[in-house]
Amino acid sequence: MPKTLFLETPENFSFRQTIYSHGWSELLPFEIDDKNWRLSYVFTDKKPVSTVISDSSGNLKIEVSDAKINAKSEEKLLRDIRHILRLDDDLSGFYKNLKSEKRLKWIAEKLAGRLLRSPTVFEDLVKTICTTNCSWSLTKKMVANMVEKLGEEANDGKRAFPTAEAMANVSAEFYRAEIRAGYRSPYFAELAEKVASGKINPESWLNSDLTTKELKKEMKSVKGVGDYAAENLLKLVGRYDGLALDSFLRSQFYKKHNGEKACTDREIDAFYEKFGSWRGLAIWCDMTERWIN
DNA sequence: GCGTCCAGGTCTACC
DNA sequence: GGTAGACCTGGACGC
Numbered sequence: 001m002p003k004t005l006f007l008e009t010p011e012n013f014s015f016r017q018t019i020y021s022h023g024w025s026e027l028l029p030f031e032i033d034d035k036n037w038r039l040s041y042v043f044t045d046k047k048p049v050s051t052v053i054s055d056s057s058g059n060l061k062i063e064v065s066d067a068k069i070n071a072k073s074e075e076k077l078l079r080d081i082r083h084i085l086r087l088d089d090d091l092s093g094f095y096k097n098l099k100s101e102k103r104l105k106w107i108a109e110k111l112a113g114r115l116l117r118s119p120t121v122f123e124d125l126v127k128t129i130c131t132t133n134c135s136w137s138l139t140k141k142m143v144a145n146m147v148e149k150l151g152e153e154a155n156d157g158k159r160a161f162p163t164a165e166a167m168a169n170v171s172a173e174f175y176r177a178e179i180r181a182g183y184r185s186p187y188f189a190e191l192a193e194k195v196a197s198g199k200i201n202p203e204s205w206l207n208s209d210l211t212t213k214e215l216k217k218e219m220k221s222v223k224g225v226g227d228y229a230a231e232n233l234l235k236l237v238g239r240y241d242g243l244a245l246d247s248f249l250r251s252q253f254y255k256k257h258n259g260e261k262a263c264t265d266r267e268i269d270a271f272y273e274k275f276g277s278w279r280g281l282a283i284w285c286d287m288t289e290r291w292i293n
Numbered sequence: 294g295c296g297t298c299c300a301g302g303t304c305t306a307c308c
Numbered sequence: 309g310g311t312a313g314a315c316c317t318g319g320a321c322g323c
Contacts, residue, residue, distance in 0.1 A: 128301095133302040138316090299320090
């Protein structure tokens with residue numbers, strides 16, 4: 001039996017802009033229904049909880065697969081939903097920063113800029129490594145394999161993203177043969193072991209006292225995380241000073257601002273320098289303007 | 294059917 | 309600090 005919960009959202013929040021803010025909504029356990037604008041996700045607590053989230057007159061409607069969910073788990077579930085949809089993020093500084101640029105005024109008007117994220121930094125870290133040096137279809141396949149082969153099943157048959165412990169229980173060869181992760185396989189085995197054993201704690205990156213430069217260095221100490229991956233993770237923990245340039249962003253920039261011609265990363269950097277500590281969010285919104293506008 | 298290219302890059306060795 | 313070459317996979321493309 002399902003159960004329905006509601007969660008109040010801030011005035012300057014757009015459910016559609018947030019769930020479609022980047023590709024994360026296409027990576028399991030996320031599933032997006034962009035005809036009815038519903039987002040599904042399987043959360044992990046003591047046992048997996050399958051949910052369908054939708055916009056309901058300015059509030060969030062959350063359909064939970066397990067009606068027996070207790071008060072404590074319900075509280076954690078709502079806290080996780082606040083986290084993934086960035087309900088507590090303050091983007092007023094970003095919107096103010098954009099006022100000087102008329103062509104970007106749509107960002108504040110449409111309430112864009114909240115980047116969907118996972119309940120844990122660990123999950124975002126693994127998924128980010130899955131985006132490196134491969135097509136988007138392969139990223140989806142690797143993540144789907146992890147969820148289907150290592151994730152715990154909820155009562156409706158859907159599966160959660162695997163825990164670090166579950167990921168540490170399989171070998172690099174498993175990642176190569178079953179997940180199809182290729183050369184990334186030993187990276188995942190090593191990362192899972194380090195997180196499961198407490199040698200590294202990606203969740204601490206959310207509220208770290210380190211400077212962005214120091215935090216980026218710490219992120220890059222994880223095998224498989226380079227400049228792009230670290231800057232993407234920084235965006236997901238709320239720091240936007242890096243552009244996280246990848247082949248997608250570069251090609252979009254060449255098309256939109258450079259007459260289809262390639263240019264250097266330094267030139268792209270210079271183009272967004274005026275947005276200061278918000279430049280990473282500015283370039284992402286600029287390059288994805290056509291996604292749902 | 295087969296070969297090549299490349300995609301939401303990173304690592305290592307070397308200079 | 310900068311750079312060349314290697315690295316898995318699988319879809320797209322040309323032949």
